[in-house]
Amino acid sequence: MEFFHKAASLSALSPSWITHNIGLAFVSLAVLYAISRAIYQSLLSPLSAIPGPWYAAISDFWITTHVLRLQQCKTNHRLFEEYGPVVRVGPNKVIFKDITSMRSIYSVHKFDKSKFYKSLLTNENDHAMTTLDHAGHAVRRKGYASHYTPTNLALFQPEVCEHTMELITALEHVGGKHSLDCLALFRHHTVDVIISSSHGYRQGALSKCIVGAVDPVATAISDFPKRGIIRSTVPSWVWDLICRIPNNRWRQICDSDKIMGEFVGARVYEMRAQESMGKLGDSEKITLLQRLLQYKYSPNQQMPDHDIISEMMGHMIAGSDTTSNSLSYFFWELSRRQDIMEKLHAELDQAMPDRHVVPDITILQKLPYLNAFIKEVSWQGLRLYGAAPSDLERVVPSSIAKNGATNEPFDLMGYALPPGTIVATQSWSMHRDSTLFPSPDTFLPDRWLQGPDTVTKMSQYLVPFGTGSRMCGGMNLAYLMLRITVAAVVRNFNIVAPPETNERSMEIKDAFVIFPAAMECKLTFHPRNY
Ligand code: HEM
Numbered sequence: 358m359e360f361f362h363k364a365a366s367l368s369a370l371s372p373s374w375i376t377h378n379i380g381l382a383f384v385s386l387a388v389l390y391a392i393s394r395a396i397y398q399s400l401l402s403p404l405s406a407i408p409g410p411w412y413a414a415i416s417d418f419w420i421t422t423h424v425l426r427l428q429q430c431k432t433n434h435r436l437f438e439e440y441g442p443v444v445r446v447g448p449n450k451v452i453f454k455d456i457t458s459m460r461s462i463y464s465v466h467k468f469d470k471s472k473f474y475k476s477l478l479t480n481e482n483d484h485a486m487t488t489l490d491h492a493g494h495a496v497r498r499k500g501y502a503s504h505y506t507p508t509n510l511a512l513f514q515p516e517v518c519e520h521t522m523e524l525i526t527a528l529e530h531v532g533g534k535h536s537l538d539c540l541a542l543f544r545h546h547t548v549d550v551i552i553s554s555s556h557g558y559r560q561g562a563l564s565k566c567i568v569g570a571v572d573p574v575a576t577a578i579s580d581f582p583k584r585g586i587i588r589s590t591v592p593s594w595v596w597d598l599i600c601r602i603p604n605n606r607w608r609q610i611c612d613s614d615k616i617m618g619e620f621v622g623a624r625v626y627e628m629r630a631q632e633s634m635g636k637l638g639d640s641e642k643i644t645l646l647q648r649l650l651q652y653k654y655s656p657n658q659q660m661p662d663h664d665i666i667s668e669m670m671g672h673m674i675a676g677s678d679t680t681s682n683s684l685s686y687f688f689w690e691l692s693r694r695q696d697i698m699e700k701l702h703a704e705l706d707q708a709m710p711d712r713h714v715v716p717d718i719t720i721l722q723k724l725p726y727l728n729a730f731i732k733e734v735s736w737q738g739l740r741l742y743g744a745a746p747s748d749l750e751r752v753v754p755s756s757i758a759k760n761g762a763t764n765e766p767f768d769l770m771g772y773a774l775p776p777g778t779i780v781a782t783q784s785w786s787m788h789r790d791s792t793l794f795p796s797p798d799t800f801l802p803d804r805w806l807q808g809p810d811t812v813t814k815m816s817q818y819l820v821p822f823g824t825g826s827r828m829c830g831g832m833n834l835a836y837l838m839l840r841i842t843v844a845a846v847v848r849n850f851n852i853v854a855p856p857e858t859n860e861r862s863m864e865i866k867d868a869f870v871i872f873p874a875a876m877e878c879k880l881t882f883h884p885r886n887y
């Protein structure tokens with residue numbers, strides 16, 4: 358009998374029995390861990406008092422699905438409507454919609470950025486936008502900031518006008534015979550403007566686009582954010598696998614960083630060569646690239662070429678699709694609003710007697726209706742179509758107390774947030790606050806022609822270019838391009854949307870930068886009868 362018992366227990370300890378039970382133990386432990394983590398996150402974590410959906414509190418999975426569905430802004434906006442101005446959207450992430458907290462986080466305490474921005478590294482290296490810490494960023498910003506002052510940009514106004522007239526000529530050539538995809542058209546236009554003002558180089562992207570040819574740099578610039586979003590949401594081994602998919606279009610997206618890096622690298626090399634031959638001269642009009650070549654991090658440390666290349670790439674990416682996608686939405690909105698187009702025509706016919714000569718920017722800045730239009734959709738506004746309306750993530754630091762105390766929680770509208778918490782606001786929701794902007798989803802330039810008190814109040818909520826020390830570095834160049842392009846195109850054309858461009862095709866999707874659901878915006882530009 359005893360013999361049979363021993364035999365039975367030995368067979369129970371067979372290798373398959375052991376493997377099976379170890380597996381079971383691991384699974385049970387993992388389930389136990391997940392349950393205790395979920396209980397901790399939803400009931401015991403310092404963030405558990407903050408309103409929000411329970412499933413968002415226990416895992417980042419839910420919000421990530423909305424990021425991947427390109428609907429982060431709308432999802433956050435719905436959460437604000439349901440839960441109020443502070444919402445927990447992840448185990449460690451809180452979003453808010455409040456002007457005082459916004460100032461405190463972005464302008465007063467200048468919190469460092471979150472790791473999300475590392476998905477936008479260029480040339481596998483930092484540039485101003487991706488430098489997380491405040492001190493490191495200040496050094497980067499000092500190098501480029503003077504390029505974008507209004508006085509310096511005024512020197513580049515002739516280039517902006519010249520490229521804009523090239524656009525007008527191309528549209529005249531088509532003569533309204535068929536529609537054109539504005540996303541592509543304006544992207545190539547802004548790429549030309551940015552490259553000529555920052556590198557002093559004629560890329561000719563628009564002329565390639567007009568004849569249906571591909572401009573590899575413009576394509577790479579537009580692919581880069583797609584690359585960034587995939588990179589930031591999948592583990593690095595998945596990214597490595599994705600990059601091996603044998604499909605040309607995929608490879609283009611994966612290689613977008615390399616293509617831009619090679620382009621900028623070649624410009625750096627050329628300019629260094631010209632510099633060494635003394636061919637650069639000492640004109641007061643110097644490009645961004647020249648400025649960075651002369652920039653020193655400290656009296657003994659020149660800005661290295663590697664950093665210059667990344668910085669230049671960062672500006673090309675930050676400035677192109679943002680400006681061109683906003684322009685596409687502006688013109689689509691105009692195509693639906695003949696009343697607005699007529700008011701603009703009347704104003705511009707007077708201000709721009711020669712339809713092929715753009716007046717000086719100082720004159721354009723003074724045109725009341727053009728500016729109300731731009732405010733509703735662009736400049737301080739870019740209210741409805743601000744190109745980067747998503748979360749601008751920051752991290753609660755270990756110390757904000759003046760007495761140097763560390764690990765103090767940060768008070769966000771009555772909620773104590775421990776150091777390390779990710780906090781963010783999104784201009785999408787600030788711009789659609791119905792208490793300030795009645796009928797928030799209606800495009801209404803006239804709201805900006807109300808009394809000064811109302812306009813000042815509305816302006817405080819408008820943050821399409823971000824706010825504080827990390828605010829958009831190229832904002833003045835963006836205005837310049839927006840004002841000149843809108844003035845020149847509207848002065849010369851009536852804009853009409855074909856049936857395929859409609860509410861559905863133009864539904865806003867967001868991948869940090871907004872774009873239409875159809876990934877195109879076809880419009881017809883009919884030359885005006887004179
Ligand atoms: C309509 C057009 C534009 C919009 C809506 C826009 C929006 C923004 C926003 C919201 C940020 C802040 C990101 C953050 O805090 O995380 C930003 C940063 C930046 N933008 Fe723009 N941008 C536009 C055009 C441009 C242009 C034309 C350029 C230059 C060619 C540019 C260069 C930059 C740079 C360099 C930064 C990083 C600033 C820093 O951290 O020092 N942007 N932009």
